[in-house]
Amino acid sequence: MNVIQRSVIASLAALAALGAQAGCTRPLRVPLAPIGVSVSFEGSQAMGIYPTLLREAAANAGCQLEVQRVPRARQQTLFDAGHADILVPASATPARDAVAEFVPLIQVRPSVLALDEQAQLPRSLADLLARPDYKLAVVRGFSFGPAYDNTIAALRQRQRLVEEADAVGVARALRQGLAQGTVMPASIFVGTLLVENDLQPLLRQLRAEPLEELGWSASGLYLSRRSLNADDRSVLRQAFGTAARAGRVWQLFNEHHPAGSLGLSIRPLP
Incomplete structure (x- = not known):
């Protein structure tokens, strides 16, 4: 048994002890959007990295x-x-911080991703904006911080956004040629x-190029201050935080992705 496995087992034991003395005051409402191996559905059953983590921590x-x-987009609206x-x-974004509590789970770095094996990829958002014919395809509702959000707003205004x-x-x-690239962590794509x-x-x-303005940052989940009371947030903060610190989130990502495919876009919390 290696160090990570022992750490995960210890964290699960700690979470079990937490569950014996804690609990939420009501069922938790969790809308989920499909996002590759991170979240998928078989009928009404949610599968993948985050549903597994949610079920383990909640139980x-x-x-x-x-x-x-x-x-x-509906997930964000709700x-x-x-x-x-x-x-x-x-x-993490300032707008979300105003209404919810952020719990970091992993570190991610978005890149520009493209399917054109010959084209020179932008190395910065500024470079991307400066190319008048460059269109970007993005997931509505994604946010990777102010620099990303400002770029998306500018591209939308210039009618260069899909x-x-x-x-x-x-x-x-991208396959149909409606846009030349996208920006997101490569692990999602x-x-x-x-x-x-x-x-x-x-x-x-697939080709990937890191962007100067988008470095490594925490990705995780938000606990609503509007719908959850302080006690429930405390229970959930401890449950998810323990799993992240023990390496369970990183373990799930490695279980669901090909070996060697995560290094440029995702890594465990320091």
């Missing part, structure tokens, strides 16, 4: 989940309106191609 903390499948208790996955409901739509837009049979051949064409 060990003595909480129940009510999971609903929605598009990503959370903003106080009709959802958890937003996952999510990057907005899709999910990463599958983005991949198909790779995970999407892996679960869509008609898109799997695109893995051989």
Whole structure:
């Protein structure tokens, strides 16, 4: 048994002890949007990295989940309106911080991703903006911080933005030539191609380039201050935080992705 496995077992034991003395005051409302191997659905059953993490942490903390499948933009709308208790996955933003509590789970770095094996990829958002014919396809509702948000707003104003409901739509837009690239962590895009049979051949064409303005940052989940009381947030903060610190989130990512595919876009918390 290696160090990571021992750490995960210890964390699960700690979570079990937490569940014996804690619990949530009501079932948790958790809308989820499909996002490759991170979140997928078989009928009404949520599968993948984050559903597994949610079920483990909720069970060990003595909480129940009510999971609903929605598009990503709808997921954000429900959370903003106080009709959802958890937003996952999510990057930290000032707007979200104003209404919810952020729990870091992993570190991510978005890149510009493209399927054109010959084109020179932008190395910065400024470079991307300066190319008048460069169109970007993005998932509606994604945010990777102010620099990303400002770039998306500028591209939308210049009619150089293709907005899709999910990463599958983005991949198909790139395949059809409707846009030259996308910006997101490569792990999200790779995970999407892996679960869509008609898109799997695109893995051989995929290229990634880090962007100067988008460095490593925490990704995780938000606990709503509008819908969750302080006691429930405390229970959940401890449950998810323990799993992240013990390496369980990193372990789940490695279990669901090809070996060696995560290094440029995702890493465990320091």
